[in-house]
Amino acid sequence: MTEHLVDLAVIGAGPAGLAAALAAAEAGVRVAVVDAGVRPGGQFWRSPAPGAGPFRPATLHHGWHWFTSTDDRLTELAGTGRVLRLAGHHVWSVQAAGDQWAVHCVLGAEPRQHGTSAPVTVHARRLVLATGAYDRQLPFPGWDLPGVITAGGAQALLKGNLVVAGQRVIVAGTGPFLLPVADGLARHGARVAAVIEANSPLGFARFPGAVLGATGKLGEATGYAGRLLRHRVAVHHRHVVLGALGTDRLTGVLVGRLDRNGRVRAGTERQIDCDVLAVGWGFTPQLELPLQLGCATHLDVDKSLVVTVDDDQATSVAGVWAAGEATGVGGADLATVEGRIAGLAAAASLGADAVADGRPLRRRRSSLRGFASAMHQVYPIPDIVLERCSDETLVCRCEEVDAGSIRRAVVDLGATEARTVKLLARPGMGWCQGRVCGFATACLTARHTGRAVAEPDLRAFADRSIATPVPLGRLAAPLADEQPDGDGG
């Protein structure tokens, strides 16, 4: 068993985590950066292994220079012993241990592959949780066909392996994230047959203040749109995918146009051939670690369960800060600002001096949050997708639970909240523990009980006392629950 003792453990090496780690380390604090990824950068700055092929960051990445300079600086600090970089560390539990936190990890690209390899525990006086988010999904007929993947999955294949997901791809769902996905695929040789966007960027006209406040955000989107035009990629606004077609693999999708009331306009349904559909409906923050620690949460504008933080990014639990998508989906720029604020605040709480004046950072955060809030309102999840779920539509992919089983748990058996539906019909009880179907099950439960989705519904699918699968033999081995005598790292 390996143990490390540091002042601050930052969990996550994406935009928020890297910013937090660097800010705290430069303030003099000894920091461990704990991340499941093999290389730093999180989902946003995911990069390929050197042998994967010719990597041109500009074709895939935004803010790459900030990332590499931050990463280089952290590597320098690692050389001095100030920073401990722990890649391939999947955190399965965070616990209070005396006046410290114990961060328990299993190791490897896929830890299960290594069976009962030696575990690692990081002991830290403070925590910054920068656990990020993953694609939010909604069920629709045929979404379990091979060839239907998440938009983030298509992006990860490209960024992490330089592999395009298919020959002829449709990118669908909602939100500005769809554009860089389509752009990246088109630039790397895929034929992007269409982008099917449920909403319209014209909605930003309702939020002029938010757009002006976040300079650059709209320009970014315009850049993608221009390039998609050059690649002859049609972007269909106010369209949704109604179904994925094929028997054992995807051969096409059925799309339709939405009318003013969000209904599918009669006669607009048409079929588009494709071998891959990359779909995403915004993002779901990863909250198992904040929930293990008992951090307060709330529902954000986009109906995501997020960690509640104060002006310093401090959570409701003393000694724990949170930053990035875990505190509200808002993109990499906002995440780096929040991460820096969190890192500085955690450093200050440890008595570090040379803490920078945070006022400009807070102003920047405020305008970026304003933009994120506008974005969520411009790109809401259209009701039509869940309304069109028939009893036969699969909802839980792991346990193969259909929408009818969820409806019957409510209507016949008297479930009134998502946790009860989970106990009675098993959605969210399989391998992924509700990470994929949790949001949809919560929304369907709320629909059948005639109310809006509520915080406990989402908590029922995010509260996991074991954050990643751990082999029984590994769990059985002794853990360092107590504070170690000295520094093992």
Next chain:
Amino acid sequence: MSRPREFEILFDGTPLSCRDGWTIGAALTAAGVRSWRTTRHGQRPRGLFCGIGICFDCLVTVNGQPSLRACLVPANPGDDVRTQKGPGR
């Protein structure tokens, strides 16, 4: 940068070309393979979905070890990758 190293892995006995640094999931996808698992109840085909280790839909048997996430496991020369049926055991 030197030219990428290439090697072969086996998928259900068929050799597939793979670049060093790819995951098993990337190698299968690059070869046009879309599914490598069947579900426990409906025996439905599944493959890559979330691509980042969240959904566990891409579970595959590699060198005899079942239920590994293809999107996370790095490919190594000669890996024996097999379609996984049900729980894989």
Next chain:
Amino acid sequence: MPDRPHRTGTTTSDLVVVGAGIVGAACAYYATRAGLSVTVVDSGPITGGTTGAGEGNILLSDKEPGPELDLALLSNRQWRSLADLPLDDTTFGRTVELETKGGLVVATGQAELDGLARLAAEQRELGVEALAVPGDRLPEFEPHLTDDVAGGYQYPQDMQVQPMLAAAHLLRLARRAGATVLTHEPVTGFLCDGERVTGVRTDRRDIPAGAVLNAAGTWAGEVAALAGVRVPVAPRRGYILVTEPLPPIIRHKVYLADYVADVASDSAALQTSTVVEGTGAGTVLIGASRERVGFDRTTSLPALRQLAAGAVRLFPILRDVAVLRAYRGFRPYCPDHLPVIGPDPRAPGLHHACGHEGAGIGLSLGTARLVTQSLIGEPPEIDLRPFRPDRFGPEVSR
């Protein structure tokens, strides 16, 4: 939890059941079958308390001779007869995943095995089937069991049920027979006529009733206190580990002999005894830990670690099997480990069915039968005196 408009109006019932867990559900079902009009009220959702965190044990094997075994035998018969009840296109038993798979208790040493033999002999006299299985024959029963066991006993009458489905379907059957189920509606007090309890008050309404049944599980002490009586039910925390889905490799509910001793123990400190069983869903459930730490909801890694270690020791094949989740529940524990069942002489009109500790799923149906017999004035099948609510002195230490 969900916002709902404030309701006015009054429901009058023969019986108000406080608690929509397995015990409340079973009592509601049996009472409606006996012709009573029933209202069930719960502060949360159905099956939201300890029932929602249970393994679904219906056991005889772990019961020492005494009132609890008598109740378990009665309950076992009730489950077997209810299993055949036609429901939808199938039976109640199939719908609630009732499995008559039997239990297997194993001993690691000869002294433990001798202890099991003594227990089995006593249990057999009361009608429990217990078959001695010598160590070399255990693989026939459980092929993957460690060979580091001296022998064991098979208990064919032990069963397992999916407890949440069982409670939900009992409530559904009760509703079909006219019962009303009110959820997310905390009981805030009792309606009284002098000494006599005449109903409950919730945060939304008054519900007058001929009788009130306290089936509030681990929270039954608080409900009793609203009526001015003391029922010392305290939480005894337990964890269960759930593995990845597997082919059916574990056939029985398998546990080590020390489980019986742990269940009966009075210690507040963490105790674990290994209990391993497969489920219809393919997952393997691993218990059982016991500790008295109030309603502490933080995860105890020492408890999870001990459970995992015990399971791997008993079934080495599980070493590389992944744990997908762990969940906790709070068993309703009484100082003498017996439930509280029957009318409360201190508050006429108030009845109790609570404090079943870790056996509430199994004991629910027998409890419901006794409660119903008592409510309609029939002599209860089993002497209720060991379960009487006023048996605890005022100063019982927790």
